[in-house]
Amino acid sequence: MSTYKRVHNFNAxxxxxxxxxxxxxQAEMLDYQGTGMSVMEMxxxxxxxxxxxxTAEADLRELLGxxxxxxxxxxxGGASLQFAMLxxxxxxxxxxxxxxxxxxxxxxxxxxxxxxxxxxxxxxGEGENFTRLPEPAELQFxxxxxxxxxxxxxTIHGVEFKSEPVVPEGVPLVCDMSSDFxxxxxxxxxxxxxxxxxxxxxxxAGVTIVIIREDLLARVxxxxxxxxxxxxxxxxxxxxxxxxxxxxxxxxxxxxxLKNLGGLNAMYEIxxxxxxxxxxxxxxxxxxxxxxxxxxxxSIMNIPFRMASExxxxxxxxxxxxxxxxxxxxxxxxxxxxxxxxxxLPVASARALVEFMKDFQQRxx
Amino acid sequence: MSTYKRVHNFNAxxxxxxxxxxxxxQAEMLDYQGTGMSVMEMxxxxxxxxxxxxTAEADLRELLGxxxxxxxxxxxGGASLQFAMLxxxxxxxxxxxxxxxxxxxxxxxxxxxxxxxxxxxxxxGEGENFTRLPEPAELQFxxxxxxxxxxxxxTIHGVEFKSEPVVPEGVPLVCDMSSDFxxxxxxxxxxxxxxxxxxxxxxxAGVTIVIIREDLLARVxxxxxxxxxxxxxxxxxxxxxxxxxxxxxxxxxxxxxLKNLGGLNAMYEIxxxxxxxxxxxxxxxxxxxxxxxxxxxxSIMNIPFRMASExxxxxxxxxxxxxxxxxxxxxxxxxxxxxxxxxxLPVASARALVEFMKDFQQRxx
Ligand SMILES: Cc1ncc(COP(=O)(O)O)c(C=O)c1O
Ligand SMILES: Cc1ncc(COP(=O)(O)O)c(C=O)c1O
Ligand SMILES: [Mg+2]
Ligand SMILES: [Mg+2]
Ligand SMILES: [Mg+2]
Ligand SMILES: [Mg+2]
Numbered sequence: 001m002s003t004y005k006r007v008h009n010f011n012a013x014x015x016x017x018x019x020x021x022x023x024x025x026q027a028e029m030l031d032y033q034g035t036g037m038s039v040m041e042m043x044x045x046x047x048x049x050x051x052x053x054x055t056a057e058a059d060l061r062e063l064l065g066x067x068x069x070x071x072x073x074x075x076x077g078g079a080s081l082q083f084a085m086l087x088x089x090x091x092x093x094x095x096x097x098x099x100x101x102x103x104x105x106x107x108x109x110x111x112x113x114x115x116x117x118x119x120x121x122x123x124x125g126e127g128e129n130f131t132r133l134p135e136p137a138e139l140q141f142x143x144x145x146x147x148x149x150x151x152x153x154x155t156i157h158g159v160e161f162k163s164e165p166v167v168p169e170g171v172p173l174v175c176d177m178s179s180d181f182x183x184x185x186x187x188x189x190x191x192x193x194x195x196x197x198x199x200x201x202x203x204x205a206g207v208t209i210v211i212i213r214e215d216l217l218a219r220v221x222x223x224x225x226x227x228x229x230x231x232x233x234x235x236x237x238x239x240x241x242x243x244x245x246x247x248x249x250x251x252x253x254x255x256x257x258l259k260n261l262g263g264l265n266a267m268y269e270i271x272x273x274x275x276x277x278x279x280x281x282x283x284x285x286x287x288x289x290x291x292x293x294x295x296x297x298x299s300i301m302n303i304p305f306r307m308a309s310e311x312x313x314x315x316x317x318x319x320x321x322x323x324x325x326x327x328x329x330x331x332x333x334x335x336x337x338x339x340x341x342x343x344x345l346p347v348a349s350a351r352a353l354v355e356f357m358k359d360f361q362q363r364x365x
Numbered sequence: 366m367s368t369y370k371r372v373h374n375f376n377a378x379x380x381x382x383x384x385x386x387x388x389x390x391q392a393e394m395l396d397y398q399g400t401g402m403s404v405m406e407m408x409x410x411x412x413x414x415x416x417x418x419x420t421a422e423a424d425l426r427e428l429l430g431x432x433x434x435x436x437x438x439x440x441x442g443g444a445s446l447q448f449a450m451l452x453x454x455x456x457x458x459x460x461x462x463x464x465x466x467x468x469x470x471x472x473x474x475x476x477x478x479x480x481x482x483x484x485x486x487x488x489x490g491e492g493e494n495f496t497r498l499p500e501p502a503e504l505q506f507x508x509x510x511x512x513x514x515x516x517x518x519x520t521i522h523g524v525e526f527k528s529e530p531v532v533p534e535g536v537p538l539v540c541d542m543s544s545d546f547x548x549x550x551x552x553x554x555x556x557x558x559x560x561x562x563x564x565x566x567x568x569x570a571g572v573t574i575v576i577i578r579e580d581l582l583a584r585v586x587x588x589x590x591x592x593x594x595x596x597x598x599x600x601x602x603x604x605x606x607x608x609x610x611x612x613x614x615x616x617x618x619x620x621x622x623l624k625n626l627g628g629l630n631a632m633y634e635i636x637x638x639x640x641x642x643x644x645x646x647x648x649x650x651x652x653x654x655x656x657x658x659x660x661x662x663x664s665i666m667n668i669p670f671r672m673a674s675e676x677x678x679x680x681x682x683x684x685x686x687x688x689x690x691x692x693x694x695x696x697x698x699x700x701x702x703x704x705x706x707x708x709x710l711p712v713a714s715a716r717a718l719v720e721f722m723k724d725f726q727q728r729x730x
Contacts (some may be wrong), residue, residue, distance in 0.1 A: 084590030225449030244571030
């Protein structure tokens with residue numbers, strides 16, 4: 001266990017985890033705190049696992065300042081299952097929901113909701129290739145909408161909201177926060193529901209965090225399958241059935257790491273530093289690298305960018321990989337390049353990327 | 366990492382994993398095979414993870430002899446989500462499904478299916494406290510049933526089918542195999558669909574294995590949420606969205622361990638040996654320990670038993686725990702005691718339990 005190789009990991013998700021988290025998980029793999037068992041081998045009803053899940057929830061509440069009238073759930077199925085569940089639970093029969101479409105993920109969320117009932121598209125950035133966010137004046141909401149859905153950070157197109165859209169009084173704001181969850185402080189009280197697949201900033205794939213304002217649980221219709229029923233899941237403390245115990249344990253370790261680091265304000269400063277470094281490298285390349293998103297919409301987490309040709313982009317990925325810079329290929333749906341700079345990515349890795357970009361340009365520019 | 370404590374782990378699920386699996390996971394935690402990443406940090410679209418999931422599927426196919434016309438899926442949501450999904454996918458509008466109810470789990474599966482459509486209960490063992498299985502003559506199936514559902518092993522009541530119920534020609538047999546999956550050979554060709562939460566014999570909590578005969582995918586209705594749609598999930602190779610990567614990786618290691626051990630025939634012999642040992646201890650106790658299930662229905666995986674009083678049972682659990690025998694309390698819904706003897710439980714642990722039972726009887730009998 002003495003030495004091991006580690007790379008600069010720019011994967012978009014699943015993605016890099018903090019090294020101290022992995023070291024602790026490694027040390028505890030066969031014997032969690034003297035129990036003589038791995039966390040994977042413990043009953044989800046044991047007092048040890050209850051402490052793990054309750055501590056994770058408490059730490060998450062502390063980090064995000066989650067108000068008392070919100071429930072926290074650790075679910076399975078990914079953010080993709082939430083696309084359907086939130087519509088099934090929060091949109092009563094006959095009602096319509098408003099969707100803001102700013103990239104591939106909010107478009108997919110819309111598609112799932114359309115299958116199951118009525119939706120209205122309030123904004124659609126597709127015609128501009130998802131390079132920008134809506135201006136406030138462009139957003140004319142339905143005052144009777146069951147909810148307004150948006151995606152806080154589009155992982156593929158790299159556009160990120162800087163503040164929440166202002167919705168009509170009484171209409172709950174529902175947000176896919178998968179790819180910038182825990183990257184910065186959030187005022188949870190502005191939201192009806194926040195969901196996030198853990199596999200970017202919060203933990204490994206296999207657990208999805210849902211934060212819901214309690215009064216919305218009254219909307220859950222009768223005869224819902226229990227595993228799709230927010231009320232059942234929230235009231236059981238995510239223990240209606242066997243939860244993804246190990247993924248929750250790792251998430252708990254990540255939350256402790258975040259707290260030790262100083263919480264979300266401290267994390268945000270680091271994330272800004274890393275992303276500014278990379279955007280500067282793009283902007284100072286004289287057009288050799290071209291960012292996808294308009295500057296005012298730029299994400300601090302995911303930076304998609306292009307070069308003059310696909311051949312050059314392929315060469316970039318290939319040479320980067322040789323230099324142990326991993327995961328820089330753009331999403332298969334848009335091509336190009338993408339650097340994801342999640343919480344656990346060290347500043348040194350962002351610096352290594354910037355150095356590599358400059359060097360590559362000198363050699364091939 | 367030199368020494369670690371391990372207990373005799375009789376948990377009902379999540380439950381014990383093979384020690385070599387945990388040791389390998391531990392060694393690879395920070396650097397999977399020279400990639401410089403944990404499996405938790407790898408893209409689910411990377412060639413490394415594709416190899417992991419494809420190898421897991423190939424090994425599962427080999428172990429179970431899964432015919433070519435079956436698809437394998439690694440899903441999220443637990444067996445509990447399958448209770449609803451199988452009904453949503455396989456029972457066309459207006460059709461009815463037959464249910465054999467032999468314990469708490471098949472009763473729960475029935476309940477979920479009842480919410481969503483028409484069911485018929487072919488057998489219900491509840492009046493006899495779920496101590497036995499139906500005789501073939503008791504099973505009068507609906508020849509037009511969309512499917513027949515049964516639970517191969519009732520984890521809580523400890524009754525296990527020795528052979529499949531014989532259903533009418535053309536009616537698919539659907540089976541919850543969660544708690545004896547991979548404990549013994551199975552003729553998959555008799556089934557339309559088999560599902561199993563991994564957290565007993567196959568791996569950690571957080572992944573559910575579903576094996577489906579391909580022709581049944583034609584039944585999937587229009588407008589299903591993608592994450593509930595067997596057709597989408599099967600055709601994407603479980604990669605429609607981010608799968609529970611680490612749970613699949615551990616499952617893959619367990620499957621390799623099973624293969625090295627000699628496959629399901631070898632495993633079955635060991636499981637028989639362990640369970641016979643414990644049943645013998647019960648039968649030879651002169652009524653001091655009383656098995657729940659009738660002898661001909663006894664499970665080789667889960668052995669629920671009682672003692673003369675709850676006080677004695679509590680004392681048994683307490684003293685067992687002091688002797689590092691863990692997880693012997695019965696399910697909270699039925700009380701008493703339960704020993705789960707899953708694949709990964711060493712014969713030595715079954716022996717330790719038997720010794721403890723004898724000793725306890727001598728001291729308190
Ligand atoms: C913003 C966003 N939403 C949803 C998803 C889908 O998540 P999952 O794969 O967990 O279903 C992703 C995946 O990358 C994402 O980035
Ligand atoms: C036979 C059986 N079916 C279903 C379940 C429910 O599984 P899950 O918790 O994965 O939903 C269990 C859980 O113990 C079980 O033993
Ligand atoms: Mg993505
Ligand atoms: Mg991950
Ligand atoms: Mg159980
Ligand atoms: Mg487990």
